[in-house]
Amino acid sequence: MKIERFDLIVVGAGPSGLSAAIEAAKHGMKVVVFDENARPGGQLFKQIHKFFGSKEHKAKIRGFHIGEQLLKEADDAGVKVELNATVAGLYQDREVVVRMGDEVHHFKGDAIIIATGAAENMVLFDGWTLPGVMGAGAAQTLMNLYGVKPGERILMLGSGNVGLVVSYQLLQAGCQVVALVDAAPKIGGYGVHAAKVARTGVPFYLSHTIKKAEGTDHVTGVTIAEVDNHFQFIPGTDKHFDVDTICVAVGLSPMSQLLKMAGCKMEDNPKRGGQVPIIGEYGETSVPGIFSAGDVSGIEEASSAMIEGRMSGAVAAEYLGYITKEEKEEILAKLKASLGSLREGMFAPKNRGKDIKETEEGIPISTNLLHKGYVLDSEIERFPGVTHKKGVHPVIECTQNIPCNPCQDACTRHCIKIGSHITALPAVDETADCINCGMCVASCPGQAIFLVNEDAGDRKAEITLPYEFLPLPETGMKGTALGRDGQPLCDAEVTRVRSSKAFDGTNLLTISVPAEFAMKARFFKAAAQA
Amino acid sequence: MAGRIAQHPILGCQNENKKIVTFHYDGKEMKGFEGEPIAAALKANGVMVHRYTLKQHKPRGIFCAIGRCTDCVMVVDGEPNVRTCMTPLAEGMDVRTQYGVSDKPFDQQ
């Protein structure tokens, strides 16, 4: 039996695996990455939205573009990426068994990094096996990789970031999302992700779950009902929807089987998403020479997965003597600071399950945002991004402490302030003059920034909003302005449409509405659609 | 084709320049793009049921779309248990609903 040897074998070509491979190869190591998929990039290639974080985390770049950048970097660094290669076995002596087509190959790595990511969880309900019930990841794969609609009328179960993001992407693909449902009493994902779905008119049903998927051969409808504190159905609260598809986004579990097989010490850690290896700060498992990085060692984000990958790559490089301890420490120090800034804020791993009532600034969180997906008109004024002034000015409806700051970087006029602590709420500096360039609107991954001219003359207000749907409305088009709650408010006319390479796919729609709706109108529906 | 996203606001036209091929689904002629997963082509043609389970004869369709759950297996060119979400579509393929492990409905088995 022929066994090929590598300095480093990485399992998984997602953001963490590719980053680990790049870091190691940069220091001269001979590296191979195996991935069972036909394309590299892991989860990134399905993510068509702009990412959070700050510049060093590749914020405001769309996920699939980050994936392309990583692949190019890996290629430049001389990393070998083997696709359609499933790693079926990993043994303590760092031997790796790989299935490629009908053949089984054996490899040996002086170091191994496991970056296999996570798998989607499922919930059982009556009818859950019917065709038409699918994972949110499956829906994403169909629409974003293959250009096929997962269904026409869809109900989404799960209000974490995955459920929210995939709901928005379903709308972008031209599907109808009839409801977003979660058994939890509060929306689990970022408020800004929820708000961009809610303002299009998708209703949120928190403290609700699926009772039954209906249909004989495939899904034709669904009944949901309210649940009490013990997740028991409350009689008389049934609600029925005609749907052809039900998407389930109820969390991810680390795919840590290989680590277990290799004899790494494991633990069951709900905060990290399930069965995970017990690891040191930089992904060192209990078995020398075997490391783990990314979602497999705790469900987080692509941004953190990339940093963890780099860290484990650097540690593996030192372990095999390709860099000195001092060089390693220097690399790690930088990465640690970068990772730390991502792990702050309300959604940080350490805050999971906590009932947070106030922002870091001491402002009460919008309870409506947590229950319905949008901030009420009566709540919005208390946030530092919402100010009033003559002429065009930004209104920032970003009301939770999340690690994100592209808005601050986007504004060359310094209208927007977050400071060095990237989870702080963005504040608008009223003394700075906005030149209506639109860069902040387009660069906000949460689509939470609007440009408002409260007095555009003739008792009208003008509102500029981000728009990522087709067909793109044209100047002069008439329609209806919707509120944050997605309900029709008043007549609106499109006065300007801006698209530019710098806006990266986000169009800027300016609508004119009666002045009293300046702080209420947040979405536009063309007349035919309304 | 029904079920296709003709123009996507971020991804543009996703199937531009792809070759259209003809295949058969339970004897019916259908069109899809060469190289896309069979399951994607079926979905675009409105097919929901891929197979019926062996014991309880329950329908199954696309569930994970990444080759993990085996719900989408069908009889392809005579071979049963082919994961249609992972298998690329080719000109002239014969794709059949799988009943248990056969392409014959249960009452004919």
Ligand SMILES: Cc1cc2nc3c(=O)[nH]c(=O)nc-3n(C[C@H](O)[C@H](O)[C@H](O)COP(=O)(O)OP(=O)(O)OC[C@H]3O[C@@H](n4cnc5c(N)ncnc54)[C@H](O)[C@@H]3O)c2cc1C
């Ligand atoms: C809808 C959605 C939206 C998201 N939005 C964001 C966001 O806005 N910002 C953000 O930072 N993150 C986001 N994420 C999270 C992010 O995508 C993941 O955290 C990240 O991809 C994890 O990276 P990873 O490298 O650990 O794993 P993955 O990306 O899952 O990659 C793992 C790879 O390992 C391969 N693999 C697994 N097992 C084997 C095996 N045995 N043999 C060979 N290969 C194997 C898989 O095929 C896969 O390619 C989102 C996720 C989802 C689902």
Ligand code: SF4
């Ligand atoms: S529109 Fe331009 S000038 Fe005005 S706040 Fe946004 S980035 Fe700054």
Ligand code: SF4
């Ligand atoms: S407003 Fe700023 S901090 Fe909030 S989501 Fe947008 S870019 Fe990020």
Ligand code: FES
């Ligand atoms: S849909 Fe799960 S294996 Fe194909």
